[in-house]
Amino acid sequence: MIEVNGISKSFLVAKRPSGLWHAVKSVFHREYTTVEAIKDISFTIPAGEIVGYIGPNGAGKSTTIKIMSGILVPDHGTCSIMGYTPWEDRTLYVKNIGVVFGQRTQLWWDVPVMDSYELLRDIYKIPEHSYKATLELLIETLDLSEIIHTPVRQLSLGQRMRCEIGASLLHSPDILFLDEPTIGLDAVSKIAVRQFIQRINKERGITIILTTHDMNDIEALAERILLIGKGTLLYDGNIQGLRGKFGTRRTITAEYQDYDQPLHLPEVSILSTTANRAILSVDTELTNVSDVISQLANQVQLMDVTIQAQPIEDIIVQMYKEYQL
16 A cells, blocks of 8 residues: 655755854855755555554654655655555545644634534535544544534643544545654543544554554554664564564562572672562573573572563663664
8 A cells, every 4th residue: 555665855954053143144145954854765554554653853754754645755766655646646645645743733723623524524525425424433433522512722632632533534534644643642532542543443444654752552553663763764563573673671570588688690680679579680682581580489489470571662762772863
């Protein structure tokens, strides 16, 4: 469904030193520097997949999404989505996609949500029967019945985000671009949005491209992640593969009967220890977890042991440091 081949995009950014003289000088002569937002990005996405597109601020995520949605034209490379070139076939192409930007709205601020939906129906020229069927589904699954006749300015952030997602799906798109869809939402609203995304993907087969800094969203939704840094694609695969490649550390929390001697555990980092509890960090490339537990059992009388994988956020930070992002 989506084929991106070698796309690159750079921007000219004006620069000048601070101070009044330089401000006056810049009116007559401006200096620019070239910033490469993305460099030779390539990937393919089949229909019906949920893909997490992640990276630090300034990595090139938004630039890629804007090219894929037809807003920007790349300097080099090609992009074919459902047979369309987004920036060349924009009028026909946008009828098949939905876009939600967490910091921007497509709803009219001072009118009820329903009025915005009616206007979007006219813009997209949605047939009446299709519009009603889709609207009923959205009202039910997004729990909009009590807020759909409320002006947008009176809605909470979570309510508005649910309405934004509904607006992007009124015309039954085949692809949905979600940029920070849960930003600023409380835990209950985040769960509701995630469940809805999973449902429309499963029931309607909508392809979803998700960009977010919330790794809980990624773990809950994405079958695959694309990790970008400094405009370059660093990783393309699933979270399990990322953990296997970079997340080799495990945290072991051991509880035992009172023991007042130092623990002797070679190649193990002891994060904290008390008379009856120890927290250890183990690199599984150097030491097996089972060996560490055996060494512990030879020294103390174990009562309970828990093992935690390295949080995905830590793995991402580790990758950023490795690539000096």
